[in-house]
Amino acid sequence: xxxxxxxxxxxxxxxxxxxxxxxxxxxxxxxxxxxxxxxxxxxxxxxxxxxxxxxxxxxxxxxxxxxxxxxxxxxxxxxxxxxxxxxxxxxxxxxxxxxxxxxxxxxxxxxxxxxxxxxxxxxxxxxxxxxxxxxxxxxxxxxxxxxxxxxxxxxxxxxxxxxxxxxxxxxxxxxxxxxxxxxxxxxxxxxxxxxxxxxxxxxxxxxxxxxxxxxxxxxxxxxxxxxxxxxxxxxxxxxxxxxxxxxxxxxxxxxxxxxxxxxx
Amino acid sequence: xxxxxxxxxxxxxxxxxxxxxxxxxxxxxxxxxxxxxxxxxxxxxxxxxxxxxxxxxxxxxxxxxxxxxxxxxxxxxxxxxxxxxxxxxxxxxxxxxxxxxxxxxxxxxxxxxxxxxxxxxxxxxxxxxxxxxxxxxxxxxxxxxxxxxxxxxxxxxxxxxxxxxxxxxxxxxxxxxxxxxxxxxxxxxxxxxxxxxxxxxxxxxxxxxxxxxxxxxxxxxxxxxxxxxxxxxxxxxxxxxxxxx
Numbered sequence: 009x010x011x012x013x014x015x016x017x018x019x020x021x022x023x024x025x026x027x028x029x030x031x032x033x034x035x036x037x038x039x040x041x042x043x044x045x046x047x048x049x050x051x052x053x054x055x056x057x058x059x060x061x062x063x064x065x066x067x068x069x070x071x072x073x074x075x076x077x078x079x080x081x082x083x084x085x086x087x088x089x090x091x092x093x094x095x096x097x098x099x100x101x102x103x104x105x106x107x108x109x110x111x112x113x114x115x116x117x118x119x120x121x122x123x124x125x126x127x128x129x130x131x132x133x134x135x136x137x138x139x140x141x142x143x144x145x146x147x148x149x150x151x152x153x154x155x156x157x158x159x160x161x162x163x164x165x166x167x168x169x170x171x172x173x174x175x176x177x178x179x180x181x182x183x184x185x186x187x188x189x190x191x192x193x194x195x196x197x198x199x200x201x202x203x204x205x206x207x208x209x210x211x212x213x214x215x216x217x218x219x220x221x222x223x224x225x226x227x228x229x230x231x232x233x234x235x236x237x238x239x240x241x242x243x244x245x246x247x248x249x250x251x252x253x254x255x256x257x258x259x260x261x262x263x264x265x266x267x268x269x270x271x272x
Numbered sequence: 273x274x275x276x277x278x279x280x281x282x283x284x285x286x287x288x289x290x291x292x293x294x295x296x297x298x299x300x301x302x303x304x305x306x307x308x309x310x311x312x313x314x315x316x317x318x319x320x321x322x323x324x325x326x327x328x329x330x331x332x333x334x335x336x337x338x339x340x341x342x343x344x345x346x347x348x349x350x351x352x353x354x355x356x357x358x359x360x361x362x363x364x365x366x367x368x369x370x371x372x373x374x375x376x377x378x379x380x381x382x383x384x385x386x387x388x389x390x391x392x393x394x395x396x397x398x399x400x401x402x403x404x405x406x407x408x409x410x411x412x413x414x415x416x417x418x419x420x421x422x423x424x425x426x427x428x429x430x431x432x433x434x435x436x437x438x439x440x441x442x443x444x445x446x447x448x449x450x451x452x453x454x455x456x457x458x459x460x461x462x463x464x465x466x467x468x469x470x471x472x473x474x475x476x477x478x479x480x481x482x483x484x485x486x487x488x489x490x491x492x493x494x495x496x497x498x499x500x501x502x503x504x505x506x507x508x509x510x511x512x513x514x515x516x517x
């Protein structure tokens with residue numbers, strides 16, 4: 009729709025959302041890519057930055073060849089503009105490239121380079137999604153520290169819940185307070201996301217929030233139903249929002265993306 | 273002190289395979305270790321020899337403590353272990369206060385005695401599973417796996433006090449007493465980190481202990497991030513009750 013005016017970037021630059029999960033394999037990158045596509049459909053200029061340095065998956069999910077990567081930018085072989093590439097869903101990506109394995113552990117050098125990249129992209133987009141690595145590492149903690157808000161992706165199974173809780177706890181105790189979203193992926197029945205969220209919040213209240221000035225409040229961004237269409241899209245390496253936008257999972261993601269828009 | 277020149281030992285087998293073992297054997301003798309048992313040049317003999325050399329190359333020659341190389345390996349393993357297990361581990365950096373004065377006043381031989389005595393006091397102040405290493409001139413590191421954050425201050429205080437209480441008797445008469453400054457940091461639980469960053473954090477606390485007047489312990493304030501059994505129970509137990517199928 010060409011008559012929809014492109015929103016201008018917020019005064020401070022793009023809103024930065026760090027997407028993380030305790031456990032790997034809960035669909036973090038899938039969620040990042042599809043949220044980005046949903047936001048792009050709403051007229052947002054969106055960048056997904058593969059901050060899972062060295063263990064990149066975004067190129068696989070989006071079926072993109074990592075031609076010029078963050079690695080090239082870090083090593084001075086390419087400019088940031090050369091590394092920014094368009095993704096199928098109408099948003100931009102900055103791929104890490106497998107050469108970044110050496111950066112998967114935090115050093116002052118990686119810190120400076122990441123900081124530099126993020127400050128360069130911030131004025132150019134409305135929304136930047138930082139797809140962080142699974143688990144908690146110095147890189148993940150630093151990435152989160154660059155973000156305005158955090159989105160924790162979890163599934164309703166014990167290992168994912170425990171790891172999501174550990175992540176929330178570590179972030180709450182080591183990082184400055186910032187809004188924390190929860191997205192529950194692969195739910196088996198409607199309302200399960202609400203149950204999981206309430207359960208996590210109850211434990212957070214008891215063990216993390218006790219005696220804290222600024223209590224951690226998890227906000228449920230959404231629940232995405234377990235859907236055969238998702239597996240199909242993932243296997244075909246297509247964006248759900250593009251290939252099967254009418255499915256329950258795609259609609260749930262669109263609804264979740266709406267909550268990340270300003271004034272909604 | 274005279275060191276006997278190592279007699280050149282020519283092994284028939286070794287000769288045939290072109291192995292040159294004289295330097296290795298001389299090193300073992302210098303370290304006071306017996307020559308490996310078994311037929312010289314046999315696999316068992318060579319394995320024993322390698323094991324002895326590995327041991328030698330991971331120890332500090334003066335104190336017999338773990339050396340810096342050994343310590344760095346252990347630190348790397350511990351960082352990975354803590355990231356997986358969520359257990360708490362404490363790293364202490366220990367530095368002898370005003371060590372230069374000992375050397376300047378009583379000579380380097382006295383300095384060596386002090387370094388050995390402090391090493392012994394450190395070893396005596398921790399559990400057998402803990403690793404005590406000499407990582408620099410008068411600097412030591414103590415790695416304490418599975419050390420809960422709540423115990424940190426007491427453990428570090430015990431280490432400092434044990435050193436302060438030990439007396440070093442010099443051959444010429446005087447008895448020396450030295451103090452140490454101790455800096456410590458916990459490995460962040462569940463967090464994949466690097467040995468370098470952990471070491472740096474503990475080192476910062478050591479600098480702080482020195483700057484605040486020495487003979488003291490400074491620990492980085494720790495955050496408890498492990499998920500306890502009661503947290504798990506509340507997280508998963510109730511969840512299963514509410515969500516039976």
